[in-house]
Amino acid sequence: MSRLLSKIKAPNDVKKLAANELPELCDEIREEIISTVADNGGHLASNLGVVELTVALHRVFTLPEDCIVWDVGHQSYAHKLLTGREEAFSTLRREDGLSGFPSREESDCDPFTTGHSSASISSALGLSVAKALAGDPGHVIAVIGDGALTGGLAYEGLNNAGRINRNMIVILNDNAMSISRNVGSIARYLSYVRAKPGYLNAKDSVEAALCRVPKVGEHMAAEVRRVKNQIKKNIFNTTIFQDLGFNYYGPFDGHDLRTLTSVLTMARDMDKPVLIHIRTYKGRGYKYAENAPSVYHGLAAFDREKGAGEAIAKGFSHAFGETMCTIAGVNEKLCAVTAAMESGTGLTDFREKYRSRFFDVGIAEEHAVTFCAGLARGGMIPVFAVYSTFLQRAYDQLIHDGALQHLKIILAVDRAGVVGEDGQTHQGVFDAAFLRTVPDIHVYAPTYYDELSDNLDDCIKGENHLYAIRYPRGKELYRPENYTLSGKPFYVFGTEDASATLVTYGRMFSFACEAAETLEKEGIKRRIVKLNRIVPIDPKAVEAVLRCPTVLFFEEGVRQGGIAEEFGAMLLDRNFRGHYEVHAIENGFIKHAPMFRTLHKLGLDVEGMVNAVHTALQIAEKKDGKAVSI
Ligand SMILES: Cc1ncc(C[n+]2csc(CCOP(=O)(O)OP(=O)(O)O)c2C)c(N)n1
Ligand SMILES: CC(=O)[C@@H](O)[C@H](O)COP(=O)(O)O
Numbered sequence: 001m002s003r004l005l006s007k008i009k010a011p012n013d014v015k016k017l018a019a020n021e022l023p024e025l026c027d028e029i030r031e032e033i034i035s036t037v038a039d040n041g042g043h044l045a046s047n048l049g050v051v052e053l054t055v056a057l058h059r060v061f062t063l064p065e066d067c068i069v070w071d072v073g074h075q076s077y078a079h080k081l082l083t084g085r086e087e088a089f090s091t092l093r094r095e096d097g098l099s100g101f102p103s104r105e106e107s108d109c110d111p112f113t114t115g116h117s118s119a120s121i122s123s124a125l126g127l128s129v130a131k132a133l134a135g136d137p138g139h140v141i142a143v144i145g146d147g148a149l150t151g152g153l154a155y156e157g158l159n160n161a162g163r164i165n166r167n168m169i170v171i172l173n174d175n176a177m178s179i180s181r182n183v184g185s186i187a188r189y190l191s192y193v194r195a196k197p198g199y200l201n202a203k204d205s206v207e208a209a210l211c212r213v214p215k216v217g218e219h220m221a222a223e224v225r226r227v228k229n230q231i232k233k234n235i236f237n238t239t240i241f242q243d244l245g246f247n248y249y250g251p252f253d254g255h256d257l258r259t260l261t262s263v264l265t266m267a268r269d270m271d272k273p274v275l276i277h278i279r280t281y282k283g284r285g286y287k288y289a290e291n292a293p294s295v296y297h298g299l300a301a302f303d304r305e306k307g308a309g310e311a312i313a314k315g316f317s318h319a320f321g322e323t324m325c326t327i328a329g330v331n332e333k334l335c336a337v338t339a340a341m342e343s344g345t346g347l348t349d350f351r352e353k354y355r356s357r358f359f360d361v362g363i364a365e366e367h368a369v370t371f372c373a374g375l376a377r378g379g380m381i382p383v384f385a386v387y388s389t390f391l392q393r394a395y396d397q398l399i400h401d402g403a404l405q406h407l408k409i410i411l412a413v414d415r416a417g418v419v420g421e422d423g424q425t426h427q428g429v430f431d432a433a434f435l436r437t438v439p440d441i442h443v444y445a446p447t448y449y450d451e452l453s454d455n456l457d458d459c460i461k462g463e464n465h466l467y468a469i470r471y472p473r474g475k476e477l478y479r480p481e482n483y484t485l486s487g488k489p490f491y492v493f494g495t496e497d498a499s500a501t502l503v504t505y506g507r508m509f510s511f512a513c514e515a516a517e518t519l520e521k522e523g524i525k526r527r528i529v530k531l532n533r534i535v536p537i538d539p540k541a542v543e544a545v546l547r548c549p550t551v552l553f554f555e556e557g558v559r560q561g562g563i564a565e566e567f568g569a570m571l572l573d574r575n576f577r578g579h580y581e582v583h584a585i586e587n588g589f590i591k592h593a594p595m596f597r598t599l600h601k602l603g604l605d606v607e608g609m610v611n612a613v614h615t616a617l618q619i620a621e622k623k624d625g626k627a628v629s630i
């Protein structure tokens with residue numbers, strides 16, 4: 001039982017503790033986070049890095065009147081523990097339990113439900129301005145990591161915020177890490193700023209050493225002094241943040257509670273935007289995570305005494321990465337692009353083997369697509385590996401910078417479909433619907449690893465336009481023994497006189513095959529149409545089901561604007577007279593729960609498909625096959 005943490009039942013209770021109790025509180029918070037993540041999985045390293053910061057914020061500010069906006073939100077566990085959610089904390093990321101991210105439904109101390117990066121400054125600014133307009137009290141604080149600061153949206157926020165004449169605090173939590181090592185010029189710039197005192201000290205000692213050398217020494221020392229003063233004046237006395245209109249303070253030790261509390265108190269009482277730069281260590285307080293922060297960024301349950309194994313991309317991501325390496329070996333034009341998701345998308349081997357053709361562009365999906373457009377325009381074949389949910393950011397770039405230019409850009413859309421414990425902000429359920437609207441794009445939905453490789457190969461050899469290959473989180477599922485690849489846009493399995501046809505794509509095909517086996521045992525004649533290419537749908541795939549009295553489309557994606565709706569419209573165009581129904585996701589904001597559990601609840605599994613066919617056949621009997629209902 002945590003002695004101090006158990007006293008914190010409501011927001012602001014932390015203020016009741018004595019200052020000298022706070023280090024013990026931090027230890028208890030760390031303990032609670034480590035044991036819960038070991039049991040439930042979750043984001044460990046980032047959370048351990050912000051324990052002191054969170055305690056200091058809750059000592060200085062009063063919630064929910066004051067608002068803390070955590071960028072991404074994967075580091076908000078300590079905040080949850082200090083805002084009345086300590087008792088529920090053991091349910092973290094479990095079905096019906098606490099979310100792994102800030103959640104408006106969970107607490108009025110979470111001003112936004114978040115999970116995507118680089119948005120905190122913009123939303124905090126809007127909130128701050130709204131408070132001013134409404135005459136509401138309260139400060140607004142955005143906490144943004146150095147990784148999130150590589151995202152363009154953060155600069156749009158800074159650009160706008162630097163002009164306001166009121167208090168708004170941005171805390172830059174700089175741990176030199178994104179999920180992997182933070183890369184790019186911003187990361188390099190921050191490392192200069194961080195090194196400022198050390199850098200100047202190093203100059204001082206060089207100067208002293210040079211002075212000790214007779215004759216030339218003094219002259220050289222004067223030169224070093226001159227350069228140092230110039231550097232001080234031109235570089236180190238100002239930062240980009242000051243230039244953008246912020247009062248800049250830092251870098252401070254982000255694990256020093258006393259300093260943090262003083263700096264925050266000072267910042268609170270200013271009438272200007274303030275940026276506080278703190279240096280923290282990811283994984284602080286848990287040796288395994290300190291040594292391998294990338295592994296402990298986000299992980300499944302593990303043995304806390306032994307630690308987790310090395311993070312190796314598995315399943316589809318691994319298959320994708322392997323294929324990329326194989327093709328890159330024979331095709332020198334192939335480039336791999338990631339927006340800070342190198343390991344998650346399976347590109348680690350590619351980076352090691354083909355360094356010059358690997359690009360981690362930071363958390364910058366919009367830039368990634370437009371950068372790919374440039375690569376393609378220059379004759380390269382770029383493959384942007386991106387999680388479905390994060391690709392949402394780059395819709396305009398796909399249309400304007402890619403499709404309009406008739407350029408070949410290949411999107412490897414990982415985590416397409418239901419993802420599980422990350423929940424609402426991370427479900428990959430919109431991509432099929434929004435990609436469908438991009439002119440000329442071809443979208444593939446492989447069910448198996450070899451299909452994914454095949455698709456990638458085809459796209460690389462194909463004509464110049466956009467391609468997307470979407471595949472789910474995890475591993476391939478059931479594969480019927482007689483299933484072989486044919487490279488066609490669709491396959492049909494089963495007899496023409498089937499009373500029900502199941503149309504589907506991606507991993508749903510595995511479930512459809514199992515469902516079909518059950519239906520067959522029950523004596524129901526059934527057919528499966530598997531769409532390999534979901535955009536554009538091959539008209540022959542639609543024609544193949546025209547004579548079937550009952551057609552059910554199972555889609556692991558949103559219904560609105562999805563592939564099933566398109567298929568239904570194509571049926572209507574062809575005067576389909578049977579019964580058509582869509583089983584897809586009605587509301588894309590699906591809460592966290594184990595992936596297969598969620599699919600079950602959505603009726604998108606074997607049982608759901610069998611039940612749907614049973615029900616549909618009854619409906620079809622009643623309607624006598626007269627109407628199409630979507
Ligand atoms: C738009 C978007 N792209 C990618 C991600 C995946 N992602 C989550 S956390 C993270 C790294 C964030 O680094 P930083 O902001 O420095 O926080 P730290 O983990 O270091 O605490 C990334 C790339 C995301 N959440 N949102
Ligand atoms: C916070 C974030 O956006 C990522 O860390 C994400 O949780 C990773 O998900 P995977 O576990 O599917 O790689």
Ligand SMILES: [Mg+2]
Pocket residue numbers: 145146147148173174175176177178182
């Ligand atoms: Mg970081």
